[in-house]
Amino acid sequence: MRQPCYRSSPVLSVQNLAVARGGATVLAGLSFDVPAGEALILRGPNGVGKTTLLRTLAGLQGAVSGHFECPADEGAYASHADAVKSALTVEENLQFWADIYGNAVPDMVWDQFDIRDLQTRIAGTLSAGQKRRLGLARLGVIKRKVLFLDEPTVSLDGFSVRLFADYLRDQHLAQGGIAIIATHVDLDLAATTLELEPFTATDHQTDTGDEAFL
Amino acid sequence: MIALLHRDLLLATRAGGGFGLGLVFFLIVVVLVPFGVGPETAILSRIAPGILWVAALLAALLSLDRIFALDHEDGSLSLLATAPIPLEAVAVIKAAAHWLTTGVPLAIAAPVLGVLLHLDPSAFGFVVVTLLLGTPALSVIGTFGAALTVGIRRGGLLLSLIVLPLYVPTLIFGAEAVRRGVDGQDTATPLLMLGGITAGAVALLPFATAAVLRMNLR
Numbered sequence: 033m034r035q036p037c038y039r040s041s042p043v044l045s046v047q048n049l050a051v052a053r054g055g056a057t058v059l060a061g062l063s064f065d066v067p068a069g070e071a072l073i074l075r076g077p078n079g080v081g082k083t084t085l086l087r088t089l090a091g092l093q094g095a096v097s098g099h100f101e102c103p104a105d106e107g108a109y110a111s112h113a114d115a116v117k118s119a120l121t122v123e124e125n126l127q128f129w130a131d132i133y134g135n136a137v138p139d140m141v142w143d144q145f146d147i148r149d150l151q152t153r154i155a156g157t158l159s160a161g162q163k164r165r166l167g168l169a170r171l172g173v174i175k176r177k178v179l180f181l182d183e184p185t186v187s188l189d190g191f192s193v194r195l196f197a198d199y200l201r202d203q204h205l206a207q208g209g210i211a212i213i214a215t216h217v218d219l220d221l222a223a224t225t226l227e228l229e230p231f232t233a234t235d236h237q238t239d240t241g242d243e244a245f246l
Numbered sequence: 247m248i249a250l251l252h253r254d255l256l257l258a259t260r261a262g263g264g265f266g267l268g269l270v271f272f273l274i275v276v277v278l279v280p281f282g283v284g285p286e287t288a289i290l291s292r293i294a295p296g297i298l299w300v301a302a303l304l305a306a307l308l309s310l311d312r313i314f315a316l317d318h319e320d321g322s323l324s325l326l327a328t329a330p331i332p333l334e335a336v337a338v339i340k341a342a343a344h345w346l347t348t349g350v351p352l353a354i355a356a357p358v359l360g361v362l363l364h365l366d367p368s369a370f371g372f373v374v375v376t377l378l379l380g381t382p383a384l385s386v387i388g389t390f391g392a393a394l395t396v397g398i399r400r401g402g403l404l405l406s407l408i409v410l411p412l413y414v415p416t417l418i419f420g421a422e423a424v425r426r427g428v429d430g431q432d433t434a435t436p437l438l439m440l441g442g443i444t445a446g447a448v449a450l451l452p453f454a455t456a457a458v459l460r461m462n463l464r
């Protein structure tokens with residue numbers, strides 16, 4: 033039930049999208065366009081469906097109705113979890129994602145995310161904030177144009193938040209990238225803010241999900 | 247894809263990776279059996295092929311729940327699902343990594359531990375060959391079971407219940423091939439069946455594993 037991503041489309045375009053979590057529709061009637069080089073901040077109270085929307089756009093789950101278009105093979109998802117392997121070193125962690133995406137680890141990533149000093153440390157010995165920086169550094173390594181970021185600044189200090197915002201503004205967006213960000217922190221980006229609460233689905237119809245048996 | 251295999255092997259051999267887990271379990275079972283059965287060499291050498299096979303099977307079972315659970319917990323699985331490699335390939339690589347870290351060491355250790363069970367020296371070759379032929383099926387079937395139970399807390403029991411019945415044919419033909427080899431009978435039929443089960447599992451189950459993962463990641 034993956035939504036098609038059309039190759040020629042330069043923007044992320046969402047039309048009348050409805051998404052569901054645990055069988056219940058949480059958001060409905062969402063329509064927005066994000067042109068290249070711009071960011072969209074998702075806001076709304078806990079449980080409104082920010083993560084569900086991001087996972088749907090990233091292709092991890094199907095939409096209930098409506099459709100969206102995004103550039104093919106350009107999406108990258110970053111969840112609450114850092115996907116950091118604690119038995120590997122910081123460098124091995126990044127190198128793994130670079131290999132998976134067929135890239136090299138660019139040297140500037142170490143400074144952009146302030147992890148140069150941690151390069152040879154075992155990731156299990158990092159603090160929560162350092163792990164988060166390592167998790168975000170993955171985005172600088174895989175170089176995808178469309179980023180779906182779920183609370184990217186959790187457990188980051190003020191300096192690191194500014195560092196990450198600088199990366200998004202000066203590197204990612206400046207090179208024509210797109211970012212959809214669910215966050216409660218002011219990232220100081222020239223971004224549109226989308227309040228999700230008005231789109232909350234009213235009829236919580238339960239989907240029995242017989243597609244699980246297909 | 248090589249990167250994923252490399253990472254999984256690296257993780258298995260690092261601290262807490264569980265590389266030695268299956269092997270040590272195998273050793274313990276094989277060492278304990280003579281204490282339980284008694285020291286009669288005739289009985290021991292008669293049951294040795296079966297004991298080695300059952301112990302290898304249980305040892306392989308022991309590390310199954312780690313295959314996807316750790317990647318699911320730290321979020322890597324969602325990211326791998328959105329990465330530019332197909333989930334079918336992830337399933338194959340995960341099974342291969344499991345086989346390289348459990349199946350191959352078990353097959354190598356089996357003749358050494360067979361000495362403790364008075365295994366007939368003529369059976370050493372058969373034990374190694376049948377384990378090398380049969381354990382890929384154990385890893386692939388186990389990977390499928392691990393994918394089915396990936397989101398479930400303490401899914402290990404459920405995983406064992408799902409996977410063990412599927413292991414039975416491999417066990418039957420594996421142990422039967424060794425027994426026939428020791429008795430000097432024709433081993434072609436059980437070896438062909440064993441190879442057939444492995445080939446079928448390797449060819450088909452990665453697709454089922456990937457489909458199940460997609461469902462569990464929703």
